[in-house]
Amino acid sequence: MKIAIIDYGAGNVKSVLFALERIGYKGLVTDKISEIITADKIIFPGVGEAGSAMKTLREKELDTLIPKLKQDVLGICLGMQLMCEYSEEGKTEGMGIFTGNARQFPKPLKIPHVGWNQIRHLKTNLFSKIPEESYGYFVHSFYITLSDCTIAQTDYSFPFSAALAKDNFYGCQFHPEKSSGIGEQVLRNFLKLGN
Amino acid sequence: MLTKRIIPCLDIKDGRTVKGTNFVSLKDAGSPVELARLYSEQGADELVFLDITATSDKRKTLVSLVESIARVINIPFTVGGGIGCVEDVKALLEAGADKVSINSAAVYRPELINELAGKFGNQCIVLAIDANFVNGRWKVYTHGGRKETEKELFSWAKEGQKRGAGEILFTAMTRDGTKNGFELEANKILAQTLRIPVIASGGAGNMQNFSDVFLQTGVDAALAASVFHYKEIKLKELKLKLKKDGIAIRI
Numbered sequence: 001m002k003i004a005i006i007d008y009g010a011g012n013v014k015s016v017l018f019a020l021e022r023i024g025y026k027g028l029v030t031d032k033i034s035e036i037i038t039a040d041k042i043i044f045p046g047v048g049e050a051g052s053a054m055k056t057l058r059e060k061e062l063d064t065l066i067p068k069l070k071q072d073v074l075g076i077c078l079g080m081q082l083m084c085e086y087s088e089e090g091k092t093e094g095m096g097i098f099t100g101n102a103r104q105f106p107k108p109l110k111i112p113h114v115g116w117n118q119i120r121h122l123k124t125n126l127f128s129k130i131p132e133e134s135y136g137y138f139v140h141s142f143y144i145t146l147s148d149c150t151i152a153q154t155d156y157s158f159p160f161s162a163a164l165a166k167d168n169f170y171g172c173q174f175h176p177e178k179s180s181g182i183g184e185q186v187l188r189n190f191l192k193l194g195n
Numbered sequence: 196m197l198t199k200r201i202i203p204c205l206d207i208k209d210g211r212t213v214k215g216t217n218f219v220s221l222k223d224a225g226s227p228v229e230l231a232r233l234y235s236e237q238g239a240d241e242l243v244f245l246d247i248t249a250t251s252d253k254r255k256t257l258v259s260l261v262e263s264i265a266r267v268i269n270i271p272f273t274v275g276g277g278i279g280c281v282e283d284v285k286a287l288l289e290a291g292a293d294k295v296s297i298n299s300a301a302v303y304r305p306e307l308i309n310e311l312a313g314k315f316g317n318q319c320i321v322l323a324i325d326a327n328f329v330n331g332r333w334k335v336y337t338h339g340g341r342k343e344t345e346k347e348l349f350s351w352a353k354e355g356q357k358r359g360a361g362e363i364l365f366t367a368m369t370r371d372g373t374k375n376g377f378e379l380e381a382n383k384i385l386a387q388t389l390r391i392p393v394i395a396s397g398g399a400g401n402m403q404n405f406s407d408v409f410l411q412t413g414v415d416a417a418l419a420a421s422v423f424h425y426k427e428i429k430l431k432e433l434k435l436k437l438k439k440d441g442i443a444i445r446i
Contacts, residue, residue, distance in 0.1 A: 014291045047318070049316060110389075113197065115199075115416070179269070181269070183269060
């Protein structure tokens, strides 16, 4: 299986690569369109600021490529947020794959929302074998509103989207690559989708 | 519900853990990688590695160590010690660290916080503050607590937050190594006045100390070293106790 990890200068690619290694898969870190379109599965990670990350994606023409992909794509954290319609962070348009917008957590909540929080109302095979109220590791200041694409939610004084899905596109707000055994199961599930 | 975090801290020198540990199950008790693996299996929520090697030459050892740790453990970790510029941070994050903690360099050049937060995002910048209670004031110290500065804990923490720090790691020098429990009053003020998470450090001696700091101060995480290294407190037992005390905790 060829797994492409999209590298657009927005952090944590190595963490994803190592997490795949731990569950017995090899990933390819790349920003080359030719490598991405020939992959069987695609992981789109991200840590950083939405506005500048989107700018880099445009420069690499990845913003038009990703929505057209037919393979399973998993966006993580900022990656997932960029696959939504709009982000208040950097007031930037996203790729519009998922319904929902990224909004900043309101006062007086502590920002970033960092640490382990429960995921619930789990839907789709991305959460196969994962019990309700399992813990995921989150670190983010903006959240995605609940929408028809929401397949998991988490409460931080109110519920927001912990994971999204539409057709062949998936997204996790938490970091499966850092979420202990539960996170590794999410990655395994993603790689087994469609098999 | 967002849970409170328990964070074991490992001191590293020349790529090895400094304090001896008495984990019989470890093949190599001095190996940070082995110890990190053990802690993550036992339920640590995060880990902090503090490099006390000073020279830049040895720093390369740290980067390769960070990569070895990132390969093995499946929870987040922070690396600190002697970090002074954007390049240091870039190398550590690229090697697989999730966050870095900065201390002395930020005290002497506070703009460093803005630079790092701007480049890498607030979420991966932890501002570590060592402070001692002197003549009725919490004074900030640098260089591992050896050098007194003119800065005061609460105003410095606020400034750090304003400049873009994502978390504050406060070590109470009055408590560090005493095993008399965490500093409650100063942690309470920090937790109530800051809008970013606070990690309490210094003074952990028994399980009740952790319960007290969470229930009485509102901090988001508690860090300790020797009580875990010497198995005086077992992570699993600690987390069960905290849950029983009504604290949100990941079991």
